[in-house]
Amino acid sequence: MSNNVIDVHQGNFQTEVIQRSHKTPVVVDFWAPWCGPCRMLGPVLERLANEPDAGFVLAKLNTDQNQALAGQYGIRGIPAVKAFRDGRVVDEFVGAQPEPMVRQFLQRLRGATASQPQSRPQAAQPSRDPAQRLQQVRQQLQKGNGCEALRLLEHFPAGAEAERAARLKPLAQFLCRPSQAANGDLQDTYQQAANALRRRDYGAALYNLLTAFNREKAGGERRAQPIMEGVLELMGDNDPLARPYRQLIDA
DSSP states (O other): OOTTEEEEOTTTHIIIIIIGGGTSOEEEEEEOTTOHHHHHHHHHHHHHHTSTTOOSEEEEEETTTOHHHHHHTTOOSSSEEEEEETTEEEEEEESOOOHHHHHHHHHHHHHHHHTOSSSSOOOOOOOSSHHHHHHHHHHHHHTTOHHHHHHHHTTOOSSTHHHHHHHHHHHHHHHHOGGGTOOGGGHHHHHHHHHHHHTTOHHHHHHHHHHHHHHHHHTTOOSHHHHHHHHHHHHOTTOTTHHHHHHHHHO
């Protein structure tokens, strides 16, 4: 292990991940020795962590030996990678992603860190005007900042825009905590949708959400539908890509 790659466990997680992330981003690799995809992804993460000016610390956590922590962070499939900044999860993905996708993930993390010289991002002041507040929400969602969008949606002013704001809320909740939307064999599908949304690749996001929607529909669930409706609201009424998806979920 190098200075940029550390082993973490229940006893040092608070210090090495939560507290350390207030000074520098920490990327946690949730893995297990029996996991084949983990053995593919782990060396990629370690190599990137050891690059000059990597800008993050890689913390490796064995889920077999730390099941309570894995449960606390909603780990249902491995490898699972979560980026911590200022003591909280700010981005994540599941599965052995190819190196270019991992680099994009790290670039988002570094870019967000570099854009704010302070340890915490400066929060936008919510506008009292409903139309302006709605625009603020849209801007945050377009950047993939679900948690910030949720903050702006709190106590949303009454008016014609309130209905549109309500349609965006499930999308904001999903982007803020993607892992809470998924369970079982749909976890990867939801994570791919979240990653696509952060890239503003709405076509890929809707495709993955529709896959989840169709699977859930057979079982009587409706977790994907409100998220899809939020994406369609974000895209706008005149987006030609949105029209067929509206017809599919309204059928």
